[in-house]
Amino acid sequence: MIMNDKNLIAGQWVPGDQTFASDAGDFHDGTPDMVAKACEAAEDAFWTYGASSAENRAAFLNAIADEIENRAEDITEVGSLETGLPAARLEGERGRTTGQLRLFASHILKDDYPETRHDPALPDRAPLPRPDLTLIHKPIGPVAIFGASNFPLAFSVAGGDTAAALAAGCPVVVKAHPAHPGTCAIIAEAILAAITSTGQPAGTFSMIHGSGAEVGSALVQHPLIQAVGFTGSHKVGRILFDLCAARPVPIPFFGELGAVNPIFVLPNALANRGETIAEGWAASLTLGAGQFCTNPGVLFVPGGAAGDAFVASAKAALEQIAPQTMLTQGIAQACRAGVAATSDVPGVQTHLSPQSQQRDGVASLLETDLQTWIANPILAEEVFGPHGIIVRTGTDTDMVAAAHALQGQLTVTLQMDEGDAALAKQLLPIAERKAGRVLANGFPTGVEVADAMVHGGPYPASSNFGATSVGALAIRRFLRPVCYQNMQHLL
Template identity: 45%
Template sequence: MPTARIQGKQLIGAEGSATNAKTFVATNPGTGTPLDPPFHEANGEEVDRAMTLASESAEFFSNTSYETRAKLLEAIADGLMDAGQELLDRCHAETALPMNRLVGERARTVNQTRMFAEMIREGSWVEAKIDHGDADRTPAPKPDVRSMLISIGPVVVFGASNFPLAISVAGTDTTTAFAAGCPVVCKAHPAHPGTCEMIGNIIADAVKATGLPAGIFSLLQGQSHEVGHALVEHPATAAVAFTGSIAGGRALFDTANRRRNPIPVYAEMGSINPVFVLPGAIEERAEQIAQAFIGSLTMGVGQFCTNPGLILIPSGEQGDRLIQLIAANAAAAAPGTMLHAGIHDAFNKGVARIKETSGVQLLSQTEGPSDQACCTIAVTDVATLRRERSLMEEIFGPCSTIVRYENADEMVEVAQAIEGQLTATLHGSDSELSEHPSLIRSLETKVGRLIFNGFPTGIEVCHAMVHGGPYPATSDAHFTSIGPAAIKRFTRPLCFQDFPNDHLPPELQDANPRCIMRMVNGVYTRES
């Protein structure tokens, strides 16, 4: 795919648009060099045009066959691979992410897109339910009631900064919305706009090749908050998907709820992903835990939403030994370039706040250039954590706080004090799990994923995965933003009562022509 296709314009349906004279440029975070070309900021007229096209194509798209949608997803996956090295080179220039990381992320993006295509073809994702009527029931006849999930309409997707391929223009939000039959208007991330435009062109080509209306996909550029809020406020928008900061997600959530007709905002926001280390785990594998913890903390320069920002370690000699091992591993961790200057500045401010907090000691901080982020480990105790709640706020980057605990009650206290999280991790033996039911129960109420003897970075894209959690981890803990189940965000249940069989959707007809799994009179079956 030639770089000349990056024109710095909006992609509205199949047409380029650049009606706003205001422009911005991407910057190579590794060198500080501006990257060509300039990108035009979307204006209100372009937002309205994109959303209107999405609205006009929504009914047609929602009624397309599952095979057509699956072919669209497969064409997107093929296009990502066909883009070859040029896409990866542009992404590397805009993000400073290592090439091997980008190769792996592209593979994840392609594989998950193909997985969603398979899910669509199989068809059971609609969760069809049938309760047959009974005209002879007394004292009142029982109606025939059937329901299934249907698409909700145009979805606005905000690309994430830290996963420019897997959680951006062609990421899970876009591809599951397409799978559900929802048009997508994507707000490109201003830190990697060229990457976004290249992928936007791939999607537009896939839409054309599949014979679908061009209006089911548009891509808008912009650094300003105005573009994002205008998209959320537009009357055609049916739902919003966002990955980013608590402040950004909450602002969009509040905008959506001020609308005359409020809409759902599925925002994946902040998390410190606490790790609880029990004494038995230290005795069995202290060196392994220390190495894996620092590896998880510094992976991708700590720019993961599942970054372990808090780790509880027991007081006493065992805990002292683990902390010494953590310090040694942290000292050996190389500094790294962050995704963009804004993230790096926020990281530095967060580290400075930790250092200035009374009752907190700096255990380790690697040295490196001022334009790179260094691994930072601080140590405190439960009493200080109780007093300084800012220690439970996310610092996006390779920084974590060790909290020394005296007993099981203090671990439970911390588990109950933290806000909603994407993950929590327990390190211990099987027998120790049985000794801490209160801790486990407390964590179950606070997280979307509970991990045993592992670390939270690295998310398996599979049907059972839950990447979500209570606020402020996400704005809605009922859903996941990773994996096939993410499709449910862009659907709603529709019930048919006493409809003639021939007028029902195929998924609800008695013969079950799609051979999908359905609940019939309370029993799951594929039978007709």
């Protein structure tokens, strides 16, 4: 196994003065000075890499994918050791990671990429002539990327944010996640190998470890960084967002901050297939120990006997799911604290309360009424883990009121059958305003990497409602339009 324990700065592995421990070994902490050197190297690289052809960038992305596959066994071994994720999950995630690199490579080779617009000159137009106008999207410059805890591959060092920025022509400086530094290091080695084999400037990619806040703060505040991509908690994301906004020259912060991803079970769907929906929800809620940003943590179900039977079915299904190892002991502790805090709210009934220890993730299930849920905002906050709340509603008007009360979400799901169309039509325009993705008769865990996918949503689900961190549209975040007037001869 080849795994470097240092920081990768413009092609060089640089040690730090201090180290921090991981299940994969000890790793060298980065410093603000390393951040400065990485950002300066990225700026130097931008003048070459940002002006390179789409063919060059596509070859680079495909080479990264190849180098990751070349290290497949090491990635699975170290990733399992650090995160507790099973080998099959990591192998699937590796395929997703290389798949999105190849998707972006193919996308930037299309004839209509990047989107351009041209208004030809109209010299004879009256009363005034029109100049020749051409709009072209150009890369913005060096981008800072923060790796995610819950997806050590697909949303980390060579994940969607990095792939999108590199596809756009932007050099990248990655802040490695301290929960899986060994996995980060192997992926960084793969990217460095791709830089060498395809002849990219050394500063096109750097990766810096940071067990505390110092490296991340220095990175988002460095004046050469032009945008930030982040996937993580609302708390940390908001801190970084505020730092970006407080800079002398503010920069965009593209943060995916999580959500409770509500599911509305409409009356006819409940009557016709309530048990099936309950079992499907239990499986989705606990997938990956509930550590997905699309984890459906809140479910709205009508009252009455059918609703009672649904709760019983959900409880029975959740009781059959064995404890799962969570990503870190700290995440497991935070999950237990979130379960305890929501369970203590007056008017909340506890059906399942986890008796977990250390890093175990055990399903919990609460039930409450709509009035209690609306009156207590803590019940609408994400608990990162296998924690579900069923909210009982009365009339169709209650369902509509619940939808209006939602904050911004990554997803909203409608479980509906024939006969539910009228209520669904009332809910749909509200769901469109609340979420980046609206589903019918499915479950939101599982985000397809495709051109039409949107993984984002109104705040607090994400910090920029007009962006997505999954799918080819993600590249647009790191481009800006430039209009060229009477310059066709130079383009």
